[in-house]
Amino acid sequence: xxxxIKIGEKFxxxxxxxxxxxxxxxxxxxxxxxxxxxSSTCEEFLKQQFENDGFEHLFSLILECPDIxxxxxxxxxxxxxxxxxKFVEKDYMFEPEDYVIEGDDGxxxxxxxxxxxxxxxxxxxxxxxxxxxxxxxNRLE
Numbered sequence: 001x002x003x004x005i006k007i008g009e010k011f012x013x014x015x016x017x018x019x020x021x022x023x024x025x026x027x028x029x030x031x032x033x034x035x036x037x038x039s040s041t042c043e044e045f046l047k048q049q050f051e052n053d054g055f056e057h058l059f060s061l062i063l064e065c066p067d068i069x070x071x072x073x074x075x076x077x078x079x080x081x082x083x084x085x086k087f088v089e090k091d092y093m094f095e096p097e098d099y100v101i102e103g104d105d106g107x108x109x110x111x112x113x114x115x116x117x118x119x120x121x122x123x124x125x126x127x128x129x130x131x132x133x134x135x136x137x138n139r140l141e
Contacts, residue, residue, distance in 0.1 A: 023069070025069055026069065026073050029073040029074065032077060036077075036084070042081045043085060043117060046081055046085065046118070047117055055120075055121055058078065059125065059128055061074045062075055063132050063136040064136055064139075066139075078121075082118050082122075085117060089115075089116035089117070089118055092115045092116055093116045094116075094119070095114070095116070097112065097113060098110050098112055099111055099112075099113060
């Protein structure tokens with residue numbers, strides 16, 4: 001199933017979103033949503049996006065892509081994922097978790113973040129209000 005997520009993410013979100021004629025992106029996003037219909041798969045998809053770049057690619061597609069069809073399709077996919085995850089993560093939605101990062105000088109620093117991936121996604125979106133979202137406000141439908 002992880003392989004299907006990677007293929008679907010690369011094909012639907014990367015290639016079709018950047019293609020000149022992407023009339024089929026809605027169909028491919030629907031197919032990806034069917035693959036993600038299992039709650040653990042939704043969690044894996046969002047976890048992969050978080051680990052890759054902290055959701056930057058997804059927010060770039062939603063906020064900066066010039067094609068309205070792509071922005072709408074990706075937004076609907078993310079809405080589907082977040083709705084599925086809110087039921088899976090409801091017991092630990094607001095719980096923090098510790099994680100360790102390595103500082104520039106080689107020392108380990110323990111920090112906290114939300115345990116729930118859906119909460120991390122929403123927090124990242126709120127952080128973008130004054131920057132990326134503000135620059136692209138005219139594209140928001």
